Amino acid sequence: MNFSSKILENAVQEVALLPGIGKRTALRLVLHLLDQPSERTTNLASALVDLKMKIKFCKECHNISDQPICEICADAKRDQSLICIVEDVRDVMAIENTQQFSGVYHVLGGKINPMEGIGPSDLTIDSLIHKVNSSEITELIFALSSTMEGDTTNYYIFKQIEKSSIKVSTIARGIAVGDELEYADQISLGRSILQRVPFENSLKN
Amino acid sequence: MNFSSKILENAVQEVALLPGIGKRTALRLVLHLLDQPSERTTNLASALVDLKMKIKFCKECHNISDQPICEICADAKRDQSLICIVEDVRDVMAIENTQQFSGVYHVLGGKINPMEGIGPSDLTIDSLIHKVNSSEITELIFALSSTMEGDTTNYYIFKQIEKSSIKVSTIARGIAVGDELEYADQISLGRSILQRVPFENSLKN
Numbered sequence: 001m002n003f004s005s006k007i008l009e010n011a012v013q014e015v016a017l018l019p020g021i022g023k024r025t026a027l028r029l030v031l032h033l034l035d036q037p038s039e040r041t042t043n044l045a046s047a048l049v050d051l052k053m054k055i056k057f058c059k060e061c062h063n064i065s066d067q068p069i070c071e072i073c074a075d076a077k078r079d080q081s082l083i084c085i086v087e088d089v090r091d092v093m094a095i096e097n098t099q100q101f102s103g104v105y106h107v108l109g110g111k112i113n114p115m116e117g118i119g120p121s122d123l124t125i126d127s128l129i130h131k132v133n134s135s136e137i138t139e140l141i142f143a144l145s146s147t148m149e150g151d152t153t154n155y156y157i158f159k160q161i162e163k164s165s166i167k168v169s170t171i172a173r174g175i176a177v178g179d180e181l182e183y184a185d186q187i188s189l190g191r192s193i194l195q196r197v198p199f200e201n202s203l204k205n
Numbered sequence: 206m207n208f209s210s211k212i213l214e215n216a217v218q219e220v221a222l223l224p225g226i227g228k229r230t231a232l233r234l235v236l237h238l239l240d241q242p243s244e245r246t247t248n249l250a251s252a253l254v255d256l257k258m259k260i261k262f263c264k265e266c267h268n269i270s271d272q273p274i275c276e277i278c279a280d281a282k283r284d285q286s287l288i289c290i291v292e293d294v295r296d297v298m299a300i301e302n303t304q305q306f307s308g309v310y311h312v313l314g315g316k317i318n319p320m321e322g323i324g325p326s327d328l329t330i331d332s333l334i335h336k337v338n339s340s341e342i343t344e345l346i347f348a349l350s351s352t353m354e355g356d357t358t359n360y361y362i363f364k365q366i367e368k369s370s371i372k373v374s375t376i377a378r379g380i381a382v383g384d385e386l387e388y389a390d391q392i393s394l395g396r397s398i399l400q401r402v403p404f405e406n407s408l409k410n
């Protein structure tokens with residue numbers, strides 16, 4: 001691309017560094033901002049800088065938070081002895097949206113992935129083990145995605161806490177509510193048969 | 206979406222105001238920035254603010270520029286008497302990429318569009334008419350997109366300069382180089398027959 005202005009070119013290049021945004025899209029976004037009142041751009045820029053500078057991670061669960069302890073961990077109504085282990089803040093938001101979980105979270109910040117050089121020490125696993133050993137935890141729920149990396153991470157954590165008497169569970173896998181059996185993938189359908197639940201339990205929700 | 210942090214929510218909302226970017230994409234982009242070194246965010250923010258604060262529009266052609274007069278208008282090798290009328294900076298970049306045009310541009314900043322409330326006075330048409338009346342222009346080339354709005358804008362400008370002796374042309378419409386006739390749209394194919402060119406001319410390029 002032949003830019004008529006270095007300032008324009010610089011802005012396009014910076015925007016195009018974002019994942020999934022190519023140069024053409026970046027140019028479209030930048031020209032859109034140029035068309036808008038200055039406040040739009042300054043608001044956007046300061047929101048991004050604020051994000052990077054002011055955001056905190058909860059000391060308990062490592063979730064993104066404005067306070068040293070996040071709202072969920074600080075909530076006296078939540079069951080602090082029930083911990084759901086998730087990958088990132090999006091998973092917390094997804095589970096919170098269901099309004100079915102009354103415990104607290106532990107955000108790992110990723111999954112063990114040797115191919116990308118992410119080992120246990122890059123995640124918040126140590127802090128989880130410390131929590132398990134030092135406070136009254138009754139149950140850990142694994143809610144990582146069921147990929148090779150997710151399963152590896154689950155297993156690694158499970159091995160670390162095996163000797164404690166804590167109950168460890170994973171979220172149920174099966175056929176999504178409303179899905180047709182004939183279109184379900186084999187693995188999910190197979191698991192849903194092996195891990196069938198008493199019919200009375202399925203009536204609870 | 207239930208955000209665990211107001212700062213995060215604010216950043217996502219600002220990013221989601223950009224055209225074509227929804228809340229989920231905005232959250233993905235924002236979490237990506239959070240993962241990156243701080244410079245990435247500050248570079249992006251300052252590039253956007255610089256863009257809005259420092260960018261100029263060329264006094265001659267109204268193209269985006271770092272200087273009061275853009276590089277193309279300031280270039281002594283370009284034919285200042287041949288003006289190509291385009292909608293915005295992207296069209297200038299596209300035509301410059303062809304390396305087939307040695308004149309200068311006039312950037313309208315849009316097309317006349319009564320449905321969106323864009324009239325002639327919102328564009329740089331007055332400045333174009335002034336240029337036509339006050340300097341030595343030999344030819345105007347319309348290179349707006351061939352939509353109703355583009356045709357309206359062409360016709361409006363044409364009416365304003367009809368009495369001057371300037372040659373007015375539009376870029377050729379027809380079948381794109383390399384396209385199969387059978388898949389071409391009727392209007393383009395019809396025009397390409399009506400506006401056929403001497404075969405010798407087609408050998409020039």
